[in-house]
Amino acid sequence: MRAIVYTQPGDPDVLQLVERPVPEPGPGEARVRLAYSGVNPTDWKRRSTADPGPDGQTPNQDGAGTVEAVGQGVDPALVGERVWVWEAAWQRPYGTAAEYTVVPARQTVLLGADPSFELGASLGIPFLTAHRCLTLGETVPDRLGPGTLDGRTVLVQGGAGAVGNAAIQLARWSDATVITTVSSPAKAQLAAAAGASHVIDYRREDVVTEVRKIAPDGVDAIVEVSPTTNAATDAQVLGMHGAVAMYADDSGAEITVPVRSQMVLNARWQFVLVYTEPRRAKEIAVEDVNAAVLDGAIRVGAEAGLPLHIFPLAETAQAHRAVEDGAVGKVLIDVTA
Structure with missing residues (x-):
């Protein structure tokens, strides 16, 4: 071969x-x-x-x-x-x-x-990563599917990337309100095509102000591609008992988190790597991602962002x-x- x-x-x-x-x-x-x-x-x-x-x-x-x-x-x-x-x-x-x-x-x-x-x-790594990021918080369920995220708001930092796209599609399938950030009008079109409810161009708009307009009490989950850059923003838009799921390492950089404000929220900041996550969490993710595929909720190509x-x-x-x-x-x- x-x-x-x-x-x-x-x-x-x-x-x-x-x-x-x-x-x-x-x-x-x-x-x-x-x-x-x-x-x-x-x-x-x-x-x-x-x-x-x-x-x-x-x-x-x-x-x-x-x-x-x-x-x-x-x-x-x-x-x-x-x-x-x-x-x-x-x-x-x-x-x-x-x-x-x-x-x-x-x-x-x-x-x-x-x-x-x-x-x-x-599918594979991007969608399993996105599933883990969307389900590890205390205010969200550990399974995804129609209605499971109804009434919840998710912020996807970097909605034009592969994991960001997966998170948008899975969250919308689960009936969440999905806010995402992008760096250009072209990427905004991709995030919108994926199904984002609200798209914020962080180079042109203030992310904290715009997110708080949509979710005055803060968001339930943040899918985070760049924790070093976005930690301060995430801390300001996270809601009570919310979770920040960090799945990328910014080339080995470090993050600073404001302890007191996050303590008041009982917030969770968690790292995500599919390969070493708990086996049961991975099995659930595979089942849910495949259910979304068979439900016709997952698409690829430019028309899907x-x-x-x-x-x-x-x-x-x-x-x-x-x-x-x-x-x-x-x-x-x-x-x-």
């Missing part, structure tokens, strides 16, 4: 297209013939710094394709099913930048006949570079091209 492999950490040029044997699924595993692979920031960050091991590493956690074989203990009825895959490369050598990957069967999720493989490959940038497998290095350089939208690899 064709696969992208790197044998040492470094810049995107360490990614090489090679021929590898088709992996065989072991007990409890499934082999998926991939159609698309999704690229996330954690993929290039791991490629840049982590030891790939003696046999090399195929990158990328997310993907979508068709189950071709299963190992012992897995229902053979899974063979032939269209699925989306999550965490393929987490502590495993077989990422999704290849014609095939092998993962634990529980990490294949039925996609159904209608949703596209492009959509399936765009998430432009797709598609590269062939041989150009995986360019795909990684695009994400590293901050491409707006979702970067995918067409494994079949």
Whole structure:
């Protein structure tokens, strides 16, 4: 099979297209013939710094394709099913930048006949991250679905990014009022297309003033992409018992939080990384995200506020570079091209 492999950490040029044997699924595993692979920031960050091991590493956690074989203990009825895959490369050598990957069967999720493989490959890390951010507070439920966030207000900082887009779509599916911030009119159009109720251009408007107009008592949850930059703002717009969920690290920067005001609110400031979050929280997120997909509530493409940038497998290095350089939208690899 064709696969992208790197044998040492470094810049995107360490990614090489090679021929590898088709992996065989072991007990409890499934082999998926991939159609698309999704690229996330954690993929290039791991490629840049982590030891790939003696046999090399195929990158990328997310993907979508068709189950071709299963190992012992897995229902053979899974063979032939269209699925989306999550965490393929987490502590495993077989990422999704290849014609095939092998993962634990529980990490294949039925996609159904209608949703596209492009959509399936765009789920995984962004949507599971967004789900965690929307459900870890004390005033919000731990499940998402129609009506579950009715009466709640969510602030998504950075609504034009992949996680921001996912948070907007999931929150709107759950009937929340969604406020989001962006840095330009073009990104405002993307956030509105995703379904945001209110869009604030933080370069032109005062975020605290505008949020307080919409939510005088503060917001219930904040999905935070840039905690170092936004901590002071978040502290001023958070409501009683609200939560700030921080899922990006600003390249290792630190944050300062006003203790007294947040103590009065009984506020929660929590870090989010899908790979190490509690297993049950992850299982719930997978179930809810897939329910949203099957409900027709999740979309991709410019009309959904998430432009797709598609590269062939041989150009995986360019795909990684695009994400590293901050491409707006979702970067995918067409494994079949």
